[in-house]
Amino acid sequence: xxxxxxxxxxxxxxxxxxxxxxxxxxxxxxxxxxxxxxxxxxxxxxxxxxxxxxxxxxxxxxxxxxxxxxxxxxxxxxxxxxxxxxxxxxxxxxxxxxxxxxxxxxxxx
Numbered sequence: 348x349x350x351x352x353x354x355x356x357x358x359x360x361x362x363x364x365x366x367x368x369x370x371x372x373x374x375x376x377x378x379x380x381x382x383x384x385x386x387x388x389x390x391x392x393x394x395x396x397x398x399x400x401x402x403x404x405x406x407x408x409x410x411x412x413x414x415x416x417x418x419x420x421x422x423x424x425x426x427x428x429x430x431x432x433x434x435x436x437x438x439x440x441x442x443x444x445x446x447x448x449x450x451x452x453x454x455x456x
Contacts (some may be wrong), residue, residue, distance in 0.1 A: 348413060349385045351431055356389055362442055371412060373398035420445050
């Protein structure tokens with residue numbers, strides 16, 4: 348999924364968008380070169396030495412990889428496990444909603 352994620356980050360670089368990754372490899376030192384090799388430029392957090400049973404995946408109830416959550420500006424999960432074009436559609440929909448809310452708010456001033 349890295350190529351698609353890289354293109355999404357590049358396409359939305361000037362938008363109110365953030366991609367955050369959680370990595371479940373159990374060895375942080377082995378993870379660092381892999382992130383560099385894959386050109387991961389977005390925030391990527393380590394799930395700890397317990398790997399797939401680490402604190403982040405446990406807190407979010409993640410039991411399979413990859414698990415994708417698409418959250419709105421309020422932090423509400425609006426889409427789950429969308430990939431490729433469906434992920435783009437989800438993000439574009441939320442950005443359009445946000446822009447419409449902002450325009451409505453600006454129009455009331």
